[in-house]
Amino acid sequence: MPLTVGVHPQNPSLSILARRPRFVEALRAQGLDFFIHGAGAQTIPLVELKVLQLAGTGATPPILAKARGLPNAVFGMSGPRPEHGGLVVRADSPFHSLHDLKGRGIALMPLSWHTQFLAAELDAAGIDWREVNAVELLPATAKDAFEAGLLDAIVATDPLFSKIAAGLPVRILAAPGDVFSNRSVYWASHAVLAEHPRAVQALVDAIAASDRETAKDPEGAAQLLEGVNGNTAAQWLPALRARPWGIEVPTDAFAAEQQAHADIFAKFGLIPSPLDVRDTVTDAFAAAGTH
Numbered sequence: 001m002p003l004t005v006g007v008h009p010q011n012p013s014l015s016i017l018a019r020r021p022r023f024v025e026a027l028r029a030q031g032l033d034f035f036i037h038g039a040g041a042q043t044i045p046l047v048e049l050k051v052l053q054l055a056g057t058g059a060t061p062p063i064l065a066k067a068r069g070l071p072n073a074v075f076g077m078s079g080p081r082p083e084h085g086g087l088v089v090r091a092d093s094p095f096h097s098l099h100d101l102k103g104r105g106i107a108l109m110p111l112s113w114h115t116q117f118l119a120a121e122l123d124a125a126g127i128d129w130r131e132v133n134a135v136e137l138l139p140a141t142a143k144d145a146f147e148a149g150l151l152d153a154i155v156a157t158d159p160l161f162s163k164i165a166a167g168l169p170v171r172i173l174a175a176p177g178d179v180f181s182n183r184s185v186y187w188a189s190h191a192v193l194a195e196h197p198r199a200v201q202a203l204v205d206a207i208a209a210s211d212r213e214t215a216k217d218p219e220g221a222a223q224l225l226e227g228v229n230g231n232t233a234a235q236w237l238p239a240l241r242a243r244p245w246g247i248e249v250p251t252d253a254f255a256a257e258q259q260a261h262a263d264i265f266a267k268f269g270l271i272p273s274p275l276d277v278r279d280t281v282t283d284a285f286a287a288a289g290t291h
Contacts, residue, residue, distance in 0.1 A: 075188065
């Protein structure tokens with residue numbers, strides 16, 4: 001059976017790659033196939049069900065997957081993502097800092113990098129996770145509640161952030177980049193990495209090549225995403241232009257950041273106990289031309 005790569009709207013690199021027919025055919029010849037699904041939040045359950053063998057998400061799921069007994073390693077990563085948006089409140093709200101959100105409701109995308117981002121920001125501000133009411137909520141529902149004035153704060157980035165900001169004045173209290181590098185990462189189980197290195201390498205090379213095309217022609221890439229997650233090509237384009245493209249070998253610095261955030265998760269009770277995540281990173285795979 002082929003190895004299945006999960007593709008969802010929160011990872012534009014894989015979403016674009018899976019819609020380039022010549023890449024898809026070449027990867028099938030290497031024993032890889034794509035499963036396109038609607039939400040990155042479902043990646044860990046799909047891995048648990050053995051529907052997926054390779055995944056592309058934010059940096060949080062590999063930590064949470066290990067905490068759930070799924071040994072894995074990140075084999076590739078993007079550069080830091082300077083997202084448009086972040087921790088957002090209404091402009092007419094009384095909230096001007098993270099400290100103002102103590103006891104208030106904050107919506108996060110389920111099983112996503114939002115948890116890592118908010119935890120890092122709270123820790124840097126000297127606020128415990130339990131001092132706010134952070135809850136995972138599907139983005140469409142969170143948007144509706146926020147726009148209705150029923151939700152105090154939301155973590156939202158493009159294209160969702162631009163949809164909200166187009167109809168409602170907002171204020172950004174924190175943006176990814178300062179205490180959380182906010183990278184896309186690509187990961188798989190230790191067994192897959194050990195048993196199928198050629199297939200994993202083929203995927204790394206394909207991501208690198210597809211991303212080079214996207215960087216040269218973001219308009220063409222946006223057309224490939226027309227209608228994905230309910231967004232038009234024009235709505236996708238600002239996010240594509242702002243993103244870093246390419247796949248890098250995970251570094252010791254990234255591993256240290258992941259460990260620091262796993263320690264914060266344990267301190268905040270987001271995982272059951274302290275967790276050593278040094279084995280959730282591997283430098284065994286580099287894109288063609290970078291070896």
